[in-house]
Amino acid sequence: MKLEVFEDQRRVTLDGEDVVLGARAFDVLAYLHANADRVVSKAELLDHVWQGMVVEEGNLSVQITGLRKALGREAIKTVPGVGYRLTMGAAPVVVEGPAVPAIPSLAVLPFANLTGSADKEYLVDGIVTEITSALGRVGSFFVTSSTSTFTYKGRAVDLAEVGRELGVRYVLEGSIQAAGDRIRIFTQLVEAETGRMIWQDRFDGEMGDIFDLQDRVAESVAGALEPKLIWAEAVRATGKPTASLSAYELCLRAAPMVWKLNASHNLIDGLDLLHRALELDPDYLQAKALVCYAHTAAFATRFWTFEKAQAALPQARQVLDSGTNDPLALCYAGHYIAYIGRAYEEGLAALQRAEVLNPNSGTVAMLLGWVHVYMNQDDAAIASLERAKRLSPLHPHIAVINCGIANALMQKGDLEAAVLLYEQARAEYPEFASNQIGLIGAYWALGRRKEAQEMADWLRRRVPDMSVSTFRSTRPQHSAAYHALICDALTGCGFPD
Template sequence: MAQQRVERRLTAILAADVAGYSRLMGMDEAGTARRLRDHLAAIRPIVARHDGRIVKTTGDGVLIEFPSVVAAVECAIKVQKLMARRNAKLIAEQRVLYRIGINLGEVLVEGDDILGDGVNIAARLEGIAEPGGICLSRSAYEQVKSKIDTQYADMGEQRLKNIADPLQVFRINVGLAATASAPPTLPLPDRPSIVVLPFMNLSDDPEHAYFADGVTEDLTTALSRLRWLFVIARNSAFVYKDKAVDVRTIARDLGVRYALEGSVRTAGQRIRITGQLIDGETAKHIWAEKYDRQLHDIFTVQDEITENIVAAIEPHLYAQEGYRAARQPPESVDVWGLVVRAIDLINKFGRKHNEEAQRLLRRAIEIDPNYARAHATLSWAIWWATLYYYVEDRAEGYRQSALHAQKALRLDQSEPWAHMMVGLNLSTSGQHQRALAEHQAALNLNPSFALAHMAYGWALLRAGRFDDAIAETAKALRMSPLDSFSGLYTTIHGLALLAARRFAEALPYVRASVVADAEFAGHYNALISCCGHLGLIEEAAEFTARRNKVGPPLRVSVLRNNLRGFAHCEVFAEGLIKAGIPE
C-alpha cells in the first residue's frame, strides 16, 4: 500500500498573542472579549492587503501565513501602529497589546492548518517579544534587513521553550507610537518576592477542587507572615487558575522573582500534595517535593512546604525565622473545606454567591464554634453584602458583621482577618483611631495581607490622613495587581488621591473602578466628583446617566449624609456640585 505523501512548504509565519490576557480577562471578561473581536476585525483588512492568510485564532492569539517575510513584517508593523492608535483612546485597564513573532520556516500542511517547528518557533518568538513589539528569527531577519527601512536590535542567542537549539533573535523597534500604550513593567520588590499559583486538582472528583484552592490559600497566608518576603495576594494569583500560562510571563505580569506551583490529589482518606518552587526569570526548578499523607495531616504538610520554601529562598534565615504558621487550625478538615469554598464564592461577587457563602460559613461555625477564621470570614461576607445593599437593614448588617469580627478576635488574637474586620467595622462607625490600631495589628501579624493594607488605607482616608492613605493603598495595589476586588482597591486609592486634591492622578483609578464593576453605583460617585473638579462636565453627565440606571438618583445631600463625619466628605461633595449634581 502506497504511503500517503506529507505536504510541506517553506512559508513566513506570524504568531501573535495578547500580553497580560489573563489579567485583562480577570478584570473584565466580557469587555475584553468584545474588544478583542473588534481589534481582530480592524486587523483583518491589513492582513488581506499583504496577501496574508489567517490560519486560526485562539482566545488571545492569531496565527497568520504570508507568501514572503517582507509582507509579514510590513503587516506586523502596521498592525502594531494601528493598535497604538486604538489603545490611545482607551484607559490603561482596557488596552490590548499584541506581542508578535515572525519566522521563516518549513511547515507541515494539514488541510487549512499548518504545523511543525516553523510554527513552534514563531510562537516562542512571540512569547519573548515586548508588549507592542515584534521579534524575528535570524532566517526571517536575513530576508528583510536590507528591504524594510526600520530599526533592528540583535537580542543574541535565546533559548526558547521546547526548541532544541538556541536561536539568534532580532527585535524590531516599532517606535514610541506602538509601545507607548504598554503598561509599565512592575519592578521587583526590594526583598524576595513570590506568588503561590493555584494548585491543580488531580482528584477523580472535580468537587474536590476546594482542597487544592485551600492549600493555595493557606500557603499564601503562611508565607505572607514572613516580614522579609513579598507575597502576591491570593486573588491576583487566582486569575491564572486553570490557564496554561508560562511561569515567566506570570512573574513578569506580577513583578515577582519566584513562583510556587503544585497539585493536590485526594483518594479516600489519603492525600498527595506536590510542590515546585520555580525561578520566574529562568523557569528553572529550585525545589520540588511530593507528600503522601493522611487527609487529616494536610495542615502539617502545608507547614513543611512553607519551611522548605524559606530554606530554598533565604537559607541564612532558615534557622532564625519563625516560619511555623501561627494559626489555630479547625477541629476537622470538613470545617476547613467549608471556609475555603465560602471564600471562593465571596470572591465571585453577586447576591446569590454571597448568600451561599454565608450559609457555608454558618454551617462551619455550627460544627466548630471556636474556629476564628470562620467567624472572621462570615464578618467579611456580611460586611460586603451590606456595602452592596444585598441586605435591606444596613444598620443590622453592619452590627452582625461587627459581632462576628469581635467573636473571631476573642477566639484568636493572632488571626489577621479578625483584626482587619474589627477595624473595618470600627471605621464604618466612625471610630477612626481604634480602627487604625486594629489594622496595624493585622499587618503586624501578616505584612503581605493586601486586603488589610487596603482596609488600613480606607481608615486613614476617613481619618483625614490622606498622604498616608495614598501610600497604604498603593502597597495594596502592588501586592495584588489583578485582584478580584480591584474595583474596591482602585476606588479607595482614587478617593485618597481625590481627597488630597490630586485630581488628575485620581482620574485613571476611579475610572478603572467603574470598568471593574459597572453595576455598583458607588464606584461612579468618585468618578463623577473627580470629573467635576477637572472640568470634565460632559463626561460627568455621561457617567451620572449610567450611574442612575444602576442605583437611586445621585444627590449631594444624600452623599453628605452618608459620609457625615468623614474627612474627605467636603472635597467629594464639592466635585459633585461642580459636575452639576443637584443638592
C-alpha cells in the same frame, strides 16, 4: 487495567498493548512486580537493579517517575520512609504519610542552580531560605520547614510523591540564572497531586544588591501566593459533595462569593455557606470575619442599605475581642468596624496589628490603606495601597486597591489622576459603587457633566432612594473636601437633598 510483565522477553503489556520502557525502568518494574505482595525498600531496589554499583537514590526516583508516566500516577505507591509498592493489579495498599494540614499547605523545594557556577550554591540556598521564612509568617497557610525540603536538593522528584511525603498540597519550585552581574529568579507554584501550575513569576536584579533582591523576592512571592493559594483552595473545595464539607471548606466556598461580589445572589449564597459553617462551629473566627467582609461588600456594592450592613457588628466585636493572631480575621473585622461601625481608631489598630503579624499580605495592605483613606491620611493610604499592588499585582481585588488610590488622590485635589484610576477600577469591577460615586464627583468638578450624569444614572438604578443626605450619613471619609465635592455633584445631577 491489566499489567503483565514477561521477564524472559523483557516485555511489558498494559491491557494487551506493549509499553516501551528503558532497561533500568524495566528492571525496577520487574522486581516490584515479583514482590507485589509487599513494600520494597529503596535500598533493596538499588541493590537489585544496580548490582555492584554505587548510585544515588535520585537514580531510582527518576525510574519511578518514568514508570508512573508510562503506567499511570497510581500504579506505584510511595510508602514514606520505607520504599515503593506496585499496586496495579495488586491488593490495595494504604500509604501512610504525614496528614495534610487543614489549612492550605506548602513546601518550598530547593531551587535549581542554573548560574553555571557551583560557587553560587550559597546564593541559591539563601534565597530559598528567605522565601520559606517569609511564607512562614503568613498565617493563612502552613509551610514545611526548609530542614525537610532540603533533603530533596539535587534529586529529580515527582511532585505527587513530595506532596505525600511532606503532607503538603502545594509545592513552590524555581531556578536561578546569572549573566555577569545580572541575576534572574524564576518561581512557580504547583498543585502537587495534579501537577497543575497555579502561578509563576520572575525577578531580576544585580548581584551587588543580592540581599535586597532576596528580601524582594521573598516579599513578592509571599504576597502573591496568599490570594492564589486561597483561590486554589476554594476551587478545590467546590468539587466536593456538600454533605462532607467541614466548616473550613464551607468558608472556602463562600470566600470568592463575598470577596468580589458581582451579584446579589452570590451574597445570599455566600452568607448561607458561612452561617452553615457557624452552625458546625459557633466559635469559628474565620467564618465570623468573612461574615463581616460579606456585609462590607454588600454595602460597598449597594446591594444592601447601610442599616442592613450593620448586622455583622456583633461578629466583628467577637473577632476583635478574641485576641486572635489570625491576620486575615483581624483585617476583615478591623476594616468592617471602621467602614460600617465608624470605630476608626480601633479598626486602624486591628489592621496595623495584622500587618505586623503578616507584613507580606496584599489583602492586609489593601484594607489598611482604605482605613487611612477614611481618616484622611492620604499619603499613608497611597503608600499602603501601592504596596498592596506591589505585593500582589494579580490580587482578585485589584480594582478595590485602584479605587482606594483614586479616592486618596481626589482628597489631595489631583482630580485628573483620580479619574484615570477610577475608570480603570470601574472597568475591572463595575459593581463596586465607590468607583461610580467617585467619578460623579470628579467628572462634575472637571466640567464633564454628561459623564457625571451617566454615573448618576447608574447609581439611581442601584439605589432608587439615593439622596445627598444619605451620602452624608453613610460615607466613612473624614475629608471635608471630598464630602463637599461629592455633595455638590450629587445635587447638580438632580439627587434630592
